[in-house]
Amino acid sequence: xxxxxxxxxxxxxxxxxxxxAGHTSLAATAKDNYRTYCAQCHGLQGNGRGVxxxxxxxxxxxxxxxxxxxxxxxxxxxxADRKGGLAxxxxxxxxxxxDTLSPAEIKDMVQYLRTLCHCTFNSQ
Amino acid sequence: MSPNHxxxxxxxxxxxxxxxxxxxxxxxxxxxGMALLESRCASCHNISGPAxxxxxxxxxxxxxxxxxxxxxxxxxxxxxxxxxxxxxxxxGEFYADHVKPGPERDMVDESTLxxxxxxxxxxxxxxxxALMTLRAHDDLIAKEHVPAGSISRSMGxxxxxxxxxxxxxxxxxxxxxxxxxxxxYTAGARxxxxxxxxxxxxxQSWDPKIWMPNKHxxxxxxxQLVHYLQALSKGGSHE
Numbered sequence: 001x002x003x004x005x006x007x008x009x010x011x012x013x014x015x016x017x018x019x020x021a022g023h024t025s026l027a028a029t030a031k032d033n034y035r036t037y038c039a040q041c042h043g044l045q046g047n048g049r050g051v052x053x054x055x056x057x058x059x060x061x062x063x064x065x066x067x068x069x070x071x072x073x074x075x076x077x078x079x080a081d082r083k084g085g086l087a088x089x090x091x092x093x094x095x096x097x098x099d100t101l102s103p104a105e106i107k108d109m110v111q112y113l114r115t116l117c118h119c120t121f122n123s124q
Numbered sequence: 125m126s127p128n129h130x131x132x133x134x135x136x137x138x139x140x141x142x143x144x145x146x147x148x149x150x151x152x153x154x155x156x157g158m159a160l161l162e163s164r165c166a167s168c169h170n171i172s173g174p175a176x177x178x179x180x181x182x183x184x185x186x187x188x189x190x191x192x193x194x195x196x197x198x199x200x201x202x203x204x205x206x207x208x209x210x211x212x213x214x215x216g217e218f219y220a221d222h223v224k225p226g227p228e229r230d231m232v233d234e235s236t237l238x239x240x241x242x243x244x245x246x247x248x249x250x251x252x253x254a255l256m257t258l259r260a261h262d263d264l265i266a267k268e269h270v271p272a273g274s275i276s277r278s279m280g281x282x283x284x285x286x287x288x289x290x291x292x293x294x295x296x297x298x299x300x301x302x303x304x305x306x307x308x309y310t311a312g313a314r315x316x317x318x319x320x321x322x323x324x325x326x327x328q329s330w331d332p333k334i335w336m337p338n339k340h341x342x343x344x345x346x347x348q349l350v351h352y353l354q355a356l357s358k359g360g361s362h363e
Binding site: 036037052053091098 | 182231301
């Protein structure tokens with residue numbers, strides 16, 4: 001075994017021992033992602049009243065509205081985030097974020113939306 | 125070695141010296157322009173790249189990146205805007221720092237937006253020439269081909285507003301559209317067509333963390349959008 005591969009294996013061992021350390025320092029939190037990408041339409045407070053909404057023909061969803069948000073499953077919310085409104089038969093004004101957010105970030109975002117509505121999926 | 129041969133061997137060197145002397149005013153101008161950018165602009169603008177790689181770097185950015193200015197701007201626009209700068213991004217940079225909750229919706233807090241510095245005519249030309257040499261993304265521009273053409277205003281606005289929802293973030297007239305992106309009724313005068321096409325195709329290729337989504341716009345639509353934006357900045361009524 002040469003020197004390079006020893007260093008590589010050592011690094012790999014460290015990385016498998018402490019995967020979380022690298023992860024949390026790199027990944028943006030869902031809250032930061034929301035402020036950057038979603039707040040422009042859904043509002044700094046998540047109430048659907050963002051700075052962009054005045055002339056929009058369909059208004060952004062109020063993410064603090066528990067009665068609406070509890071009717072949407074986590075999969076529905078993730079699909080809307082990743083592929084945009086058109087993919088779920090809703091307005092094109094809701095953009096797709098699949099090229100901006102990683103699958104892990106979208107998963108975290110759905111959990112963040114649940115904290116905004118203080119709700120979980122309730123199928124009835 | 126005969127004198128003739130000696131001359132032949134010295135010729136290229138002599139030519140180079142003559143060429144250098146002939147070009148030196150241009151070189152001097154370019155480096156004076158770069159010096160101007162370094163001393164008066166680089167405190168806010170990134171003129172050497174790369175673009176922010178994390179959200180926190182994005183939030184910390186004070187002004188738009190200029191390290192690909194030569195790929196992006198039309199020189200004539202630069203020369204005139206630098207002398208008479210007017211706002212391009214209604215909510216500034218970074219937008220969320222200039223917005224606060226209001227009674228009906230979040231509002232731009234105008235008091236946090238400062239006017240841009242203005243340059244005199246000579247400095248504006250010097251700065252524009254230096255900016256036009258900053259072309260970090262020749263690779264992306266080379267992939268675009270926007271044929272000349274036109275589109276009716278009504279078809280253009282149908283594509284922009286209704287089919288693709290671009291109006292949510294961009295103004296296409298002075299008082300219609302969203303505020304988190306740059307105004308676009310002046311884009312045709314400001315931006316090169318190939319830049320517009322490339323940016324619409326993949327904003328993340330230019331600025332990985334930017335808050336414009338990739339909407340996977342087709343080639344045909346991209347050309348229509350560029351023609352529409354060019355038409356908007358030619359003046360006339362914004363119907």
